Amino acid sequence: MTDVEGSTRLWRESTEAAAVMRRHGELIGAAVARHGGVQPLEQGEGDSTVAAFVRASDAVAAALDAQRALSTEPWPDGARVLVRMAIHTGEASLRTAGAYGGSAIIRCARLRALAHGGQVVVSTATKEVAAGALPPGVMIAEVGSVRLDGFDNRERVHQLCHPDLPAGIRTLRRPSSTGIGSWPTALVGRVSEREEVAALLAQNRLVTIAGAGGAGKTRLAYAVGEDIAADYPDGVAWVDLARLSDGVQVPSAVAAACGLREVPGAATMDLLTRALAETRTLIVLDNCEHLLDACAQATDALLRAAPHIRVLATAREPLGVAGEVTWRIPPLALPPEGERDLERVGAFDAVRLFVARARAAAPTFRLAADNATTVARICRRLDGLPLALELAAARVRALSVDRLADALDDRFRLLTGGARTAVARQRTLLASIEWSHDLLDESERVSFRRLGVFAAPFDLDAAEAIAAGDDLDPRDVRDVLARLVDKTGSSRSSVPATRASLPRCVRDISPGFGAVPRRGGSTASWRRLPCSRRSTPTRRTSRRRSNGRSKPSAHRRSNCCTRWSSTGEAGGRTT
Numbered sequence: 001m002t003d004v005e006g007s008t009r010l011w012r013e014s015t016e017a018a019a020v021m022r023r024h025g026e027l028i029g030a031a032v033a034r035h036g037g038v039q040p041l042e043q044g045e046g047d048s049t050v051a052a053f054v055r056a057s058d059a060v061a062a063a064l065d066a067q068r069a070l071s072t073e074p075w076p077d078g079a080r081v082l083v084r085m086a087i088h089t090g091e092a093s094l095r096t097a098g099a100y101g102g103s104a105i106i107r108c109a110r111l112r113a114l115a116h117g118g119q120v121v122v123s124t125a126t127k128e129v130a131a132g133a134l135p136p137g138v139m140i141a142e143v144g145s146v147r148l149d150g151f152d153n154r155e156r157v158h159q160l161c162h163p164d165l166p167a168g169i170r171t172l173r174r175p176s177s178t179g180i181g182s183w184p185t186a187l188v189g190r191v192s193e194r195e196e197v198a199a200l201l202a203q204n205r206l207v208t209i210a211g212a213g214g215a216g217k218t219r220l221a222y223a224v225g226e227d228i229a230a231d232y233p234d235g236v237a238w239v240d241l242a243r244l245s246d247g248v249q250v251p252s253a254v255a256a257a258c259g260l261r262e263v264p265g266a267a268t269m270d271l272l273t274r275a276l277a278e279t280r281t282l283i284v285l286d287n288c289e290h291l292l293d294a295c296a297q298a299t300d301a302l303l304r305a306a307p308h309i310r311v312l313a314t315a316r317e318p319l320g321v322a323g324e325v326t327w328r329i330p331p332l333a334l335p336p337e338g339e340r341d342l343e344r345v346g347a348f349d350a351v352r353l354f355v356a357r358a359r360a361a362a363p364t365f366r367l368a369a370d371n372a373t374t375v376a377r378i379c380r381r382l383d384g385l386p387l388a389l390e391l392a393a394a395r396v397r398a399l400s401v402d403r404l405a406d407a408l409d410d411r412f413r414l415l416t417g418g419a420r421t422a423v424a425r426q427r428t429l430l431a432s433i434e435w436s437h438d439l440l441d442e443s444e445r446v447s448f449r450r451l452g453v454f455a456a457p458f459d460l461d462a463a464e465a466i467a468a469g470d471d472l473d474p475r476d477v478r479d480v481l482a483r484l485v486d487k488t489g490s491s492r493s494s495v496p497a498t499r500a501s502l503p504r505c506v507r508d509i510s511p512g513f514g515a516v517p518r519r520g521g522s523t524a525s526w527r528r529l530p531c532s533r534r535s536t537p538t539r540r541t542s543r544r545r546s547n548g549r550s551k552p553s554a555h556r557r558s559n560c561c562t563r564w565s566s567t568g569e570a571g572g573r574t575t
Helices: 007-013 017-034 056-072 103-112 124-133 191-203 217-231 247-257 268-276 289-305 342-346 349-361 372-381 386-397 401-414 429-438 442-451 460-467 474-488 504-513 552-569
Strands: 002-005 082-087 093-096 099-101 120-123 139-147 154-161 206-210 236-240 282-286 310-315 325-328 499-501
Touching (some): 002 007, 056 082, 056 154, 103 120, 103 154, 120 124, 124 139, 124 154, 191 206, 191 217, 191 310, 191 325, 206 217, 236 247, 247 289, 282 289
Parallel strands (some): 206 325, 236 282, 282 310
Antiparallel strands (some): 002 082, 120 154, 139 154
16 A cells, blocks of 8 residues: 655645646556556545555555656756655455455555555565565565554564665654654643744754753653644654763764664764655754754754754753754743732742642642742742752652741752653753853853853953953954853843843852963953943932932842952952
């Protein structure tokens, strides 16, 4: 049995569709006739065919000839004819004068649904019967074991292999599955983010969800994959890279996720590019940050070889591949300070996530008027970071929210105990941040530790003054800061555009990575900044700028830099 892959799209997009489908039928009919087969007069749906043979080996030879003819036919521009085929051996009877019936026909149709375009799948019965009379150069290789719809026993399914066939050994098509399994917990919020990433993937072939560790990149990518799975008839391949330690493992991980069996002596990337060349597949590369070069190389090769695939990546920084669109994941929405209305507090995604996970840990927990303000404060102190919120919520089993809020002064000791099945760096907040720090180069680590003195958003002139020294040219600070934005979850403020900040969780730990002697320069450079950029009001509640905004951020920034200057790197001088 045969079927044209993507025939609906062909009819919609090609003005030559009728002629193409007619020619496709002629080529298959000629191959069937050459090998003694017969075709029922009234079987198939226009783009599919059925043929019967006396010998299984004749069916195999006809399928091979048909695929050869289809692959070498000069199709009109814009047409792409990929035919999936299945061969089964069994008893079939004529249901009418023009059509066969019986379980053998049904089984063959179920097998055909598992095939990709250009692929010929073969039942175990056919393999066993045809084994001694295969055409020259033909090999039959097992590609999987499945339970066919309506049949009790699992079927071992095989594939016809020959040098003239366009597809290498590959997986079976599973139309009813997204290919990404299921997630143990429901996604809270992220409605607009899901829509935004899906829209980007519809217009671009490579989209990277970038952000700090624990920001929820993996969970969002999974949700997007679920949302758009129906757009990819060849499936969604989920590639979890978190446990890989060497870039050479990346192609094998992608192949395994795509269901491909590696062939001894053959390059895995060659197998991937051949197998995916004509498919419409979404590949999700999750946790790329520690294998960036290998992920970039594999992604570039796949995008060049397979024009209809899309890649969705998650990483702490962009892959750096041509055509990549980087989408930075925001924190979960937080209630503003001073918000006390129970209903409004409970509507923010950060609070919703905290409450959902707290109830999983302590089913009697409820967001109420007497705890809503404290829960909101906890969420703000954790920057709306999903990993931190989930770890904190788990502590509600033993702590009241008031005690939990007080304990957040030692948040890195408190926020531990993530899922045992997660990799080590995803089980605690501290491990997640340390992992990001380990991925920095030396100049980025130096800047990261020095910029940790800023307690609030800072402008780039201030960053240059604090971070620069003999070991870091002021002219390089801006480039380094741009890389820190990518790698540590730093953010740029939109107003003004030249300001940036470190998340509170990241900022609190930066001194813990050790002091960095400046070797030249000092906070004297901070003192040389124009006074308007560092002076602060003596009282937080007094004075406003002409635009009506007060300056508590500058106050916190100046106070923190003063403490740093007087205790460590400026010879005891204060600013």
